[in-house]
Amino acid sequence: MLTPLLSWALYAPLILSPNPTGATTVDAFFEDWAAREGLPFSAHVAGVEPGPGDLEATIKLSWEGEALLLAVEVVDDFFAEGGAQVGDRLELRFGAKRFEVALNDLEERTPTLRYKGRVVRGARFHGTTRKDGWALEMSLPLKALGDLKSKPTPFAATLYDVDAGAKLPDSTRATAPLEIQLSATAGLWARFLDEQGRGAPAIHFERAAQIAPGGDLERVIITAQDVVVLGRGLPEGALYLFASPSWDAEGFKLNAVELKDLDGRPGAEIYIEHQAWAIAGEVRLTRAQIFGLRDGFLKVLFAQQLIEEDVKAGAEARSALKHLSKRRIQARVAQVKGFNPGNYQPIDAPGASPYYPIPLPWTDPKGVTYALNRDGYWVPGK
Numbered sequence: 001m002l003t004p005l006l007s008w009a010l011y012a013p014l015i016l017s018p019n020p021t022g023a024t025t026v027d028a029f030f031e032d033w034a035a036r037e038g039l040p041f042s043a044h045v046a047g048v049e050p051g052p053g054d055l056e057a058t059i060k061l062s063w064e065g066e067a068l069l070l071a072v073e074v075v076d077d078f079f080a081e082g083g084a085q086v087g088d089r090l091e092l093r094f095g096a097k098r099f100e101v102a103l104n105d106l107e108e109r110t111p112t113l114r115y116k117g118r119v120v121r122g123a124r125f126h127g128t129t130r131k132d133g134w135a136l137e138m139s140l141p142l143k144a145l146g147d148l149k150s151k152p153t154p155f156a157a158t159l160y161d162v163d164a165g166a167k168l169p170d171s172t173r174a175t176a177p178l179e180i181q182l183s184a185t186a187g188l189w190a191r192f193l194d195e196q197g198r199g200a201p202a203i204h205f206e207r208a209a210q211i212a213p214g215g216d217l218e219r220v221i222i223t224a225q226d227v228v229v230l231g232r233g234l235p236e237g238a239l240y241l242f243a244s245p246s247w248d249a250e251g252f253k254l255n256a257v258e259l260k261d262l263d264g265r266p267g268a269e270i271y272i273e274h275q276a277w278a279i280a281g282e283v284r285l286t287r288a289q290i291f292g293l294r295d296g297f298l299k300v301l302f303a304q305q306l307i308e309e310d311v312k313a314g315a316e317a318r319s320a321l322k323h324l325s326k327r328r329i330q331a332r333v334a335q336v337k338g339f340n341p342g343n344y345q346p347i348d349a350p351g352a353s354p355y356y357p358i359p360l361p362w363t364d365p366k367g368v369t370y371a372l373n374r375d376g377y378w379v380p381g382k
Contacts, residue, residue, distance in 0.1 A: 013152040013179040014039075017186035018216070018232065019064040026069070026137045028126040033071045036060045039175045041159050047171040053077055053132065055161045055171050063182050067139045068148070072157075076133035080162040081105045090136070091158040094145045103127065106134055113140060120144050142182075149216070150208070152179035184216035188230040192240045201225060204252075209259035212293060213266035220259060220270060224252040227270060227291050229298055241298040243291055245354075248276035255286065262290060263372055264326040269301065278347045284309045285347065287355050288321055294376050302370065302378040304331050305355040308347065315339045319358050319367075327372040328381075333365055334358050356380070 024032040038058030050056075056075040063069060072090065080087040083102045090101040100114045106127030113123040122141035127134065146153060156177045160169040185208075193200065205222040212218060215233030222228070228242040235241075256273040263269060270291040278285045286307035289300055309316045315338025322330045341362045348355075359368045371381035 013181050014061070014155075015181050015183050015186045016061060016063055018182070018184055019062050019069070021064065024062055024064060024069050026124050026126045026139045028128040028135060028137050030071060030073065030135065030137070033060050033062075036062060038071075038073075039157070039178075041157065041173040041175055043174045043176055045158065045172040045174050047161075047169055050161065050171045050173070055159065055173055057133075057159055057173065059157050059175060061155075061180065063142070063148075066142050068142055068145060068182075070138045070140065071136070072138075073135045074133045074159065076161065078163050079106075079129055079134045082162065086162075088134075088162055089160045091160070093154070093156045093158075094148070095153045097146055099140075099145075101125075101136075101138070103134075103136070106136065111136065111138070113138075113144075115144065148180065149182045149184075152181040154178075155180045184232050185219040185230040188219075188232075188239050189221060189228075192228055192230065192242065196226075196242070198223075198225070204254045205257050207257075207259060209268050211259075211267050211270070222254065222257065222272065224249050227272070227298065229270075229293075235293065235296040238296070241293070243298045243300060245289065245300060247274065248278060248285070250280050251275070251277040251284065262323070262326065263292065263301075263376060265292075265376070267293060273306070275307070282310065282312050283347055284311060290378070292376065300354065301376060302329065303355045304370075305353070305358050306331075308358060310338070313338060315343075317344075317358050317360060324369070329370045329378055331356070331359050331368045331370070333367040334360050336361060 038060045041057040053075055054077045058073055060071040081104065082089060083104060088103055090103065092099045102112045102114060104111055106129055111125040111127060113120040124139040125136060127136040142148060154177060156175055158172060158174040161171045163170045201223040203221055203223055208217040208219050210217055211229050212231060212233045218229050218231035220229055224247060226242045226244050228240055230240045232239065253275050255275055258271040259268045261268055262271065273288045275284060275286040285305060288304045288306050290302040291298055292301045307318050317334040317336045317339055319334040320332050322332060324330055346357060368380055370378040373379050
């Protein structure tokens, strides 16, 4: 049976963070769900409007590992055993996918999950009848439901209620449509801001990526002050790691960000190219950095000054990076306009900046090549 058409004007997404492993057991006892708020089946879709004590229901959602967990509790004056097309039944919609839960008798004949008439393997159920209705816990394989992690997905649940002696549903109720998304990083940005006293900084970049090997994707956030990695699979059980590279805030702008493997080790590094005023309105610098996980921390693995522009004098020096291999990076000799050995003055005193200086024609005519050392940092080499 097809669900009657529902209005898909959506509420804000319901973001679900993962349960700790083993925190919820599919056993129809429901104590594990006490702290979670339920979604009511509040929309009367078809049939007779049920009275008090009949078809009052909620559904709760959670996730753990590669399974979506759901708990349905229904106050019902009569439970009608059945299958996919008869008796009381439940329908779940995830985006364009419609799944039928054949309740059977809940206990001796356990429910099954069906998609396009076929049983979905890997689904687990534990149900029970009660003196005032029935209840069901279920564990559904995420791979069967669609991609719930990368983007919000429309979700709705529909109950078909068949009263004593009837064959067709007397009442049909559904949850209000909303979007759900599974996020391993839900709530972690707010925690970082609170614990580190950051206020509400402007976010210049935000994207999911596999920074720590294995597990769910982390979320990388870049502000004018910090590079932050949020996740539940970070070293030493950390929920976030961050580096504060003391960027010049005046005129700060991100030119490029790449999240990819740059050193051949598991997990991606964070390549950032950014610019800011070293002297407001006069000298602007463009710099490149690589951040990565080392020894349980987020660290700067490479830092190179690429461009220096003297706006007032109309002079500039422009270098560029070339990745020679997973272990070698070359900073090409700069193309120079208006600077020469006699008038060029480095903006930073030797050793005062964490960035390697621009390779100029009169200092490094062949550019500079950096090699990855055994500790995982790029250092000048041959």
